[in-house]
Structure formats: C-alpha cells, structure tokens
Amino acid sequence: MLVLGKDTEKGGEAECMASGRVAIVERDGELIKTDVGTFKADRVNLKNVLDFLADLGYDCAILKGFDDFEASEWETLKSLVEKVKRSEGSERCGAIGIFVGFVRKISDGKEVERLEYEKYDELYTEKLIDIEEKLKSYPGVVEVKIHHRDGILKPGEDIVYVVIMGGHRKDVWKPLEDSMELIKKELPIWKKEVFTDGEHWVHDG
Secondary structure (H helix, E strand, O other), X not given: OEEEEEOOOOOHHHHHHOOOOEEEEEEEOOEEEEOOEEEEOOXXXXXXXXXXXXXXXXXXXXXXXXXXXXXXXXXXXXXXXXXXXXXXXXXXXXXXXXXEXXXXXXXXXXXEEEEXXXXXXXHHHHHHHHHHHHHHXXXXXXXXXXXXXXXXXXXXXXXXXXXXXXXXXXXXXXXXXXXXXXXXXXXXXXXXXXXOXXXXXXXXX
C-alpha cells in the first residue's frame, strides 16, 4: 500500500518518511515531477502516477501542490496481488480470484459525473479486517486482501479490489462471490452519486 502524505500537513512528511521507500510527487505547472521521472499533466494525472509508484513497490508518496487530492492511501490491483502472493502459506496455493468494482457511466438510466466516497475512519480498518477474516475462514482459503478507495472517482476508475488466494481454483469462487455482500453490509463507507441532473448519498453498494 502506498501511504500518501502532504508537505502542508504538520508532521505529515516525517510520518511518511518513516514508512519505507518514499517518493516525492510535485506539481510544477503543466508537469508532475517524481523520483522516477517527469510526466506531462495533459497526458497523465496524479492517479496514474500513484498507480505507477505503487506497482514499483514504493511505500509512501509525499504530495506537493496537490492540496485538492483527499485520499490518504493508494493501492493497485497489481500491488495487492503481489502482497497476497508473498503472504504466509502461499507455497501451498495455486489459485487467486479477483473482483474489481469500477464506476459505471450510466446508472439507472442517469449519466454519472462522479462518485464521492467517505469512510468512517474510527471503524473502517477494524471492520475491513473482520470481513477479510470471515472470508479466510472458508475451506481452502489462505489469504484475503481488500482495498476500497475513497475520495472522488470518475466513470471508468476502480473503486474496490478483492483478492482471494486458495489452494485450488474451486476454493476461491464462493468467498469471492460472497465478498461484496459482506462489504455492502458491514463496511462503514458511504458514497454520493453525482449525476448530470442531481445527486444523493447512499451506503456503498
């Protein structure tokens, strides 16, 4: 997981620096400058850069000039799968099942402009671990990792990843099928659906 810190936060940079492999990501006019290269903002956006850094194995990114970006952590599907493969017991496994939820462009006949997600931070991590443990209790399942993004997401962007590893392919199908029902029911996260003609808040799902 890529932990995000901002240089405008008191102590945020020092806390981020203690997280391991750190990258500086800075907005400079039409450019996004990082430790691994400079990108033109008209070709890539900050989320593309964070995907790239997470896939490279960075642990933390300090954001400079991105005060409007609200997420505090970042994970990609690739980084989550690699984390599962490195977990204890992986040597006896031969299957990984993956679910990816992403933002639809049309919902109930309405055009979606964006989704806005908010977590109840005091309970979120505890409930997420509870859901992962429930799915790990299925026969043959060895490891489960779930990541749900928050903040503003636009059509086509990923919302949630579920990665389940088991001994055989038959071991991962049922828990993968049940995973989103548990997430909808138990995870304290809400979304605002913003359409071209209105908006409303709903519990995720």
